[in-house]
Amino acid sequence: MVETSVRAKAAVEVRGLTVRFGSYTAVEGVDLEVGEGEFLALVGPTGCGKSTLLNVVAGLLPPSAGEVYALGEPVGGPNRKAGYLFQQDALLPWKTALDNIAMGLVFRGVPLREARNQARPWLERVGLARFGDRYPHQLSGGMKKRVGLAQVLITNPRLLLMDEPFSALDVQTRHLMENLLLELWQEDRKSVIFITHDLEEAIALADRVVVLSAGPASRPIGSFAIPLRRPRDVAEVRLTEEFLGIHQEIWSLLRGEVQKSYAQQG
């Protein structure tokens, strides 16, 4: 495997992971580490097994073989120290933005009144100070994402698992959300696994990009350190020579996998 980085202490360790669905082997023999405080992006062709891998780390899917540790403990079920953000919103339609953020804590046993008190500053931090009493159907897609992000971050997870969280947004809103995510992440540098099929998004956000091979039996085939300076503006960083060089290097590996994946789909 192509390897261009040195990792710190592991927040996630995956050893020899295989996941089968019936006779189909989605991922096979996967070894992967995510350092403490590292922002890792996972890219790969569509259907290669990115979500499968993330769901195993999240404890939502049992491995067929192999071992997975998150924050020093074997993963055996949904991990309470991890926060999840998926493409689909997890907002309750009958709750206001403020209460939806508070729900992150309520689900963990914090009384509603206390949870609301803690949720108020979060409205401001995600740029929704004037929208606390709106219901999800009264919010734009980007605003809902902000609520979703605050709902996860209010629980202060040490590990953030994100599965294409911004892919349904238009490009401008997406860049705003990516910058907001980086701004909040820089405050205390949680360990992150961020899945995307967009290589540019992966490079703009991450400390390291791992490339998965086309399925079946997908596995990591490249790991690239992203030495771009922080803080980063995700729209501006894309225009730099350095970014283009990194993109070219990773794309030269990813392109072949994308082609294989298309060929398999007939």
Ligand SMILES: Nc1ncnc2c1ncn2[C@@H]1O[C@H](COP(=O)(O)OP(=O)(O)OP(=O)(O)O)[C@@H](O)[C@H]1O
């Ligand atoms: N519950 C399941 N039962 C059967 N097959 C599954 C199941 N979940 C996933 N798969 C298959 O495993 C493979 C990997 O799926 P997965 O969703 O992990 O890929 P992905 O890389 O996240 O895809 P995408 O980029 O399209 O979101 C696919 O071929 C998919 O059809």
